[in-house]
Amino acid sequence: MDLQLSGKTAFISGSSRGIGYATARSLAGEGIDVILNGRNPETLAKAVDALRREVPGVSVTGLSADFTDADDIERLCDALPDIDILVNNVGLFELKPFALISDDDWRLYFEVNVLGGVRLARRLLPAMLERGWGRIVFVSSESGVNVPADMIHYGTSKTAMLSVGNGLAKLTKGTAVTVNSVLGGPTYSDGVADTVTAIAAAQSIPEEQMKAAIIGGNQTTLLGRFITPAEIAHAITFLASPLASAINGSAMRVDGGVLTALL
DSSP states (O other): OOOSOTTOEEEESSOSSHHHHHHHHHHHTTTOEEEEEESOHHHHHHHHHHHHHHSTTSOEEEEEOOTTOHHHHHHHHHHOOOOSEEEEOOOOOOOOOGGGOOHHHHHHHIIIIIHHHHHHHHHHHHHHHHHTOEEEEEEEEGGGTSOOTTOHHHHHHHHHHHHHHHHHHHTTTTSSEEEEEEEEOSBOOHHHHHHHHHHHHHTTOOHHHHHHHHHHTOTTOSSOSOBOHHHHHHHHHHHTSGGGTTOOSOEEEESTTOOOSOO
8 A cells, every 4th residue: 555655754753763663664664754863872873774774765864862851852853854744752661669759750751751742743843734734643552541550650641642642633723734642552662672571580581481471461452462563653654644634633542452441
């Protein structure tokens, strides 16, 4: 299927690995020029080089930025060309008991997971509206709807992302600009893989056994396995396309059936 995206330019925050990198790869495969982003310039350069080799024929560049620093995000926005597609993917996550989540933790999660996307949208949405076409996609999570007891700060930040996306969509009424969110389910991203590896090592059991135990403990999954980053990326790519022109202000579930309530 031709998603009619060739010639567009996309910026994907937090895209040196994981879901962000998979999204950049999927978009590049549709003929889109992509700008990757990461905090570590060295890691980002490796990701840019890898994607150039994977998908020749499109422009692949990178801009580093620290999303805990508002001034650094402003510097990033100043360096961006005209962006047709903005994917707000950058985010933090961790398991932490509620009683141990400090005020600083709460501020950090909202600074990165929420305000990162807010700041980018504030800079890029007006130009999309002026040009008459654009896409903004927030990479949220099913945890924003069914907030986990052991990562309440993370889940709450993802709820806020959904609210921001829904509100921004109302500013696009009557235009060819859309703002949507993706509700990803349990995904075996690089960050999750790192966590699983660490837990498995701490408990002296094989990583695959720990991986199966974690997803097996999820009683509502219909998929019965972790989602791959590419599966999330495919949904984002569709939402970014002209074929999804009637989808606006929505939260698309790519959760493997984890959520049991209708949205």
